[in-house]
Amino acid sequence: MMRNMAVRISTVILALGVSLTAYADNYTIGTGSQSGTYYPLGGTLAKLWGEQIPDFTMRAEVTAGSVENSIKVAQNKQLAGIAMGSVVLKAYQGTKPFPAKMDVAVVTALYPNVVHFMVPADSDIQSVTDLKGKRVSLGAPGSGTRNSAIAILDALGIKEDDLKAQSLNYTATTNALANGQIDAGVIVGSLGVGAVTELALTRDIRMLSFTPEQLAAISKAMPSHQSIEIPADSYRNVPAFTTAAVWNVLLVNKNADEDLVYSMTKTMFENIDTVRQNIKATSYTTLDNMQKLSGVPLHPGAMKYLKEHQ
CATH class of the missing domain: 3.40.190.10 (Periplasmic binding protein-like II)
Known part of the structure; x- marks a missing residue:
């Protein structure tokens, strides 16, 4: 009996060891x-x-x-x-x-991740400073997009409380922008990121550009962010824009x-x-x-x- 018990215990230990290794x-x-x-x-x-x-x-x-x-x-x-x-x-x-x-x-x-501040093509929002009082998705809680968006706005003297801010992920942001539920949305992703590409295929959109002074303020506050020129038609019918980029x-x-x-x-x-x-x-x-x-x-x-x- 003791021998059988020892065998069973050894088998359990062996099985446990295998399961732990597999885990x-x-x-x-x-x-x-x-x-x-x-x-x-x-x-x-x-x-x-x-x-x-x-x-x-x-x-x-x-x-x-x-x-x-x-x-x-x-x-x-x-x-x-x-x-x-x-x-x-x-x-x-x-x-x-x-x-x-x-x-x-x-x-x-x-x-590098490109900072996309997106608005409908016919929006009266022409610059980031025009976002005050507007419905803006800054990205999902815990996301790099949200972290980056808030830091960029802060570097430009714009607080989250200055906006009617929402915290939506990529898909929810593009859906809300397409349906007129928000005035602007932020996505920080690779050039050609799927969510923005798909939105541009079904809606006329444009990107807000940053001025040289704004980009200098952003880079001073966050050295990991550098300026980048995005050529026209990188997304369907989207004009060229100047923005910030940060490496992933x-x-x-x-x-x-x-x-x-x-x-x-x-x-x-x-x-x-x-x-x-x-x-x-x-x-x-x-x-x-x-x-x-x-x-x-x-x-x-x-x-x-x-x-x-x-």
């Missing part, structure tokens, strides 16, 4: 709205890593975006996340909206396993052409651009790969 090797990557770029990019990376890294599986998780992803990565609730560099810098420094310094590190800079990054916990992060970095760059076939914005994802976000260090596993190729 440990199943990961998530935090993304954002399904109508943005983060979600398909996260899905592409998760599939690639699952196919190329032994005993590794990952799924893309829909989240509120950059702030949530930074927190979950720092708390080891996600192995990886995609986030705006400006948000990750705040997470690393422990400044608002974060209550304390977050244990985050960068794997690589990915591509792939992040992990700073204490994540070095060998695993090295493998993730190596696999991504060795298969970057496959990634680019699915996500055009990753044409900017290069070794030369890995450290585009200053102020937050690369994870040691990523740095090891970069040094091998310098």
